[in-house]
Amino acid sequence: MADLHFLANPARFRRFSQRVLPGLAFATVLMLAVGVYMAFFVSPEDYQQGKTVRIMFVHVPSAWLSMGGYAMLAALGASLLVWRHPLAALMARAAAPVGASFAAVCLLTGSLWGRPMWGTYWVWDARLTSMLLLFFLYLGHIALSRAYDSPERGDRAAAILALIGVINLPIIKFSVDWWNTLHQPASITRLDAPAIHNSILVPLLWMAVSLLFLFVWLVLLRTETEIDRRRLENAEAAA
Amino acid sequence: MAPPLLEVTGLSCRRGGRLVFDRLSFALSEGELLALTGRNGSGKTSLLRALAGLTPPHAGTIVWQGADVAQDPETWRGRLAWLGHLEGLKGDLTVMENLVFAERLRGGEAGDRLEGALLAFDLLGLSAREVRTLSAGQRRRTALARIVLSQAPLWLLDEPLNALDAPAQAAFRTALQAHLAAGGLAIAATHAELGIGGAQRLDLRGGTSVERPA
Amino acid sequence: MSGFATVLMRDLRLVWRRPGDVGVVLAFFVVATVLFPLGVGPETNVLARIAAGVLWCAALFAALLSLERLFAADHEDGTLDLLLLAPWPLELAALAKCLAHWIVTGLPLSLLAPVLGIAFGLDGRSLLALGATLLVGTPTLSLIGGLAAALTLGARKSGALLALLALPLCVPTLIFGAGAIETLAAGDGIVTHVAILAALALVALATTPWAIAAALRQAGE
Numbered sequence: 001m002a003d004l005h006f007l008a009n010p011a012r013f014r015r016f017s018q019r020v021l022p023g024l025a026f027a028t029v030l031m032l033a034v035g036v037y038m039a040f041f042v043s044p045e046d047y048q049q050g051k052t053v054r055i056m057f058v059h060v061p062s063a064w065l066s067m068g069g070y071a072m073l074a075a076l077g078a079s080l081l082v083w084r085h086p087l088a089a090l091m092a093r094a095a096a097p098v099g100a101s102f103a104a105v106c107l108l109t110g111s112l113w114g115r116p117m118w119g120t121y122w123v124w125d126a127r128l129t130s131m132l133l134l135f136f137l138y139l140g141h142i143a144l145s146r147a148y149d150s151p152e153r154g155d156r157a158a159a160i161l162a163l164i165g166v167i168n169l170p171i172i173k174f175s176v177d178w179w180n181t182l183h184q185p186a187s188i189t190r191l192d193a194p195a196i197h198n199s200i201l202v203p204l205l206w207m208a209v210s211l212l213f214l215f216v217w218l219v220l221l222r223t224e225t226e227i228d229r230r231r232l233e234n235a236e237a238a239a
Numbered sequence: 240m241a242p243p244l245l246e247v248t249g250l251s252c253r254r255g256g257r258l259v260f261d262r263l264s265f266a267l268s269e270g271e272l273l274a275l276t277g278r279n280g281s282g283k284t285s286l287l288r289a290l291a292g293l294t295p296p297h298a299g300t301i302v303w304q305g306a307d308v309a310q311d312p313e314t315w316r317g318r319l320a321w322l323g324h325l326e327g328l329k330g331d332l333t334v335m336e337n338l339v340f341a342e343r344l345r346g347g348e349a350g351d352r353l354e355g356a357l358l359a360f361d362l363l364g365l366s367a368r369e370v371r372t373l374s375a376g377q378r379r380r381t382a383l384a385r386i387v388l389s390q391a392p393l394w395l396l397d398e399p400l401n402a403l404d405a406p407a408q409a410a411f412r413t414a415l416q417a418h419l420a421a422g423g424l425a426i427a428a429t430h431a432e433l434g435i436g437g438a439q440r441l442d443l444r445g446g447t448s449v450e451r452p453a
Numbered sequence: 454m455s456g457f458a459t460v461l462m463r464d465l466r467l468v469w470r471r472p473g474d475v476g477v478v479l480a481f482f483v484v485a486t487v488l489f490p491l492g493v494g495p496e497t498n499v500l501a502r503i504a505a506g507v508l509w510c511a512a513l514f515a516a517l518l519s520l521e522r523l524f525a526a527d528h529e530d531g532t533l534d535l536l537l538l539a540p541w542p543l544e545l546a547a548l549a550k551c552l553a554h555w556i557v558t559g560l561p562l563s564l565l566a567p568v569l570g571i572a573f574g575l576d577g578r579s580l581l582a583l584g585a586t587l588l589v590g591t592p593t594l595s596l597i598g599g600l601a602a603a604l605t606l607g608a609r610k611s612g613a614l615l616a617l618l619a620l621p622l623c624v625p626t627l628i629f630g631a632g633a634i635e636t637l638a639a640g641d642g643i644v645t646h647v648a649i650l651a652a653l654a655l656v657a658l659a660t661t662p663w664a665i666a667a668a669l670r671q672a673g674e
Contacts, residue, residue: 081667133621133624136617136621137621137622139617140614140617140618144605144614144618147608147610147611148607148608148609149609153607153671153672153674156667156671157604157605157671160600160667160668161604161618163664164600164660164661165622167656167660168622168625171625172621172625175624175629176624176628178629178632179628182632182635182636
């Protein structure tokens with residue numbers, strides 16, 4: 001019985017994921033389609049930002065999801081280190097590249113937005129700089145989890161890193177904000193307006209939920225793949 | 240027959256999907272030696288590491304004098320003398336410094352016992368030499384002197400005879416017999432005969448059990 | 454002698470036997486710093502403006518460069534097993550090793566940096582501030598770098614990976630360390646900066662030793 005422990009949770013996860021995934025994929029596509037329609041055709045142009053405000057509908061949710069994704073990595077790390085939950089390791093392995101991708105999307109859309117607004121693709125804006133550092137934290141996690149011949153060792157090392165990372169993330173954010181105010185007067189347009197009108201807020205939240213669906217769908221799908229991969233590796237190791 | 244000091248029950252260890260050893264049980268009383276035999280990769284080193292608490296076992300318990308050692312790992316570590324396949328010596332320190340350091344690490348002072356330990360393995364003339372200048376056999380002898388010096392009740396030895404010439408092997412046997420005669424315990428992984436009578440044997444075949452996909 | 458002191462004294466003695474290893478790190482620091490005037494140009498006002506950032510970054514790289522061997526050497530000769538099996542908390546051994554690393558790198562770097570600062574045209578107060586912020590900030594680098602070294606123990610390409618893990622986590626220390634000198638140039642005091650650097654060091658002190666210990670236990674498995 002104890003020997004089956006490793007597979008017990010992943011096997012149960014598979015049954016769950018196989019039931020959920022098709023519906024989730026369908027819902028994600030539908031929500032995204034509606035969200036994109038709202039973003040492009042329903043919501044008005046911003047009086048200051050013009051059409052470029054539409055970039056926010058992807059940019060802002062990506063920022064939220066990449067930050068939430070790192071918190072999730074830390075939670076999964078804790079569950080692996082404390083309870084030795086075997087699924088947590090595989091899920092963290094699956095989630096890290098997804099979170100990193102959202103951070104990358106956030107950075108790319110940020111610089112695309114910056115081109116017309118700031119006149120350049122990159123400004124050392126506090127938010128963008130923090131996001132860049134978060135992206136590096138993700139890269140470290142991904143690289144560390146794949147740096148060992150024994151995948152279990154990589155899982156646990158990455159779990160420790162995620163826990164230390166999540167403690168340091170607010171400190172990094174605080175110090176970058178401080179650094180930014182020191183070096184640049186706060187005259188630069190912030191990415192968010194102080195008060196957001198409902199005509200913008202509704203599509204923004206809709207897109208946030210849609211992209212959350214996409215995030216969950218990708219993580220579940222990739223977790224399935226990681227389970228298969230680990231099983232194959234174990235079978236090879238045993239052979 | 241004295242009640243066993245050390246009782247190991249149902250100890251299992253897994254690496255990746257591979258069972259290294261499965262549900263091992265044995266008991267050792269005062270003055271007893273357990274010889275672990277088996278081919279390369281049969282799990283002898285893994286078993287020693289699991290006993291020392293270096294690798295958390297996947298299942299099973301280790302009980303010393305009636306108490307589960309997992310409850311108080313620090314006290315348990317204090318009862319162990321460890322000789323791995325690496326000697327655990329610093330090349331830039333002398334033989335003497337290495338021994339003093341190892342003993343302080345265990346919370347003790349080598350003091351007067353140092354000379355006896357050096358003498359037992361014919362290291363007196365080498366005590367001021369830096370370890371990196373020693374031969375493999377001389378290093379192994381230094382590591383064994385460290386074990387003797389520790390005065391720990393349980394010796395965990397991984398291939399203790401490695402690289403030892405005949406006189407050094409004899410010195411090791413003498414030291415081990417003295418340890419056992421004083422009521423100590425020892426568990427040694429070996430593929431050669433230890434040459435000590437009355438040893439228990441545990442033959443590990445392991446490494447073949449495969450978990451089946453559910 | 455306590456286990457903490459034993460590990461600390463042993464590591465210091467090992468460095469004492471091979472002072473060249475520390476010399477290489479300090480030489481790297483000097484050479485890396487000297488490259489900047491050659492690359493940027495010798496204008497004194499430009500150099501004075503970038504001096505703090507350059508010296509802080511170079512100190513960070515020099516500290517990381519020397520960290521790769523912090524646990525790897527013990528791992529290779531088996532003394533890591535002795536640390537793991539010592540009958541007292543591994544967290545203390547981790548802390549002792551980081552402290553030893555700081556004494557042989559962070560401390561000399563803090564003393565050396567103001568000397569190099571002269572070549573960058575920093576004034577006396579800035580030189581003092583540079584030394585002070587490095588003194589308070591470099592322990593954090595040793596702790597975070599020690600964690601990265603423990604996490605990458607036995608990994609493939611561990612040197613580059615160590616830097617990738619440690620650098621983002623060192624950003625706050627870098628910002629407040631280098632920022633202090635800039636604040637000084639603007640006419641303000643640096644007490645806040647030093648206090649924040651000390652707070653960062655305390656956070657690292659509270660969080661990294663257990664994480665290093667956990668990473669070392671895994672490396673021992």
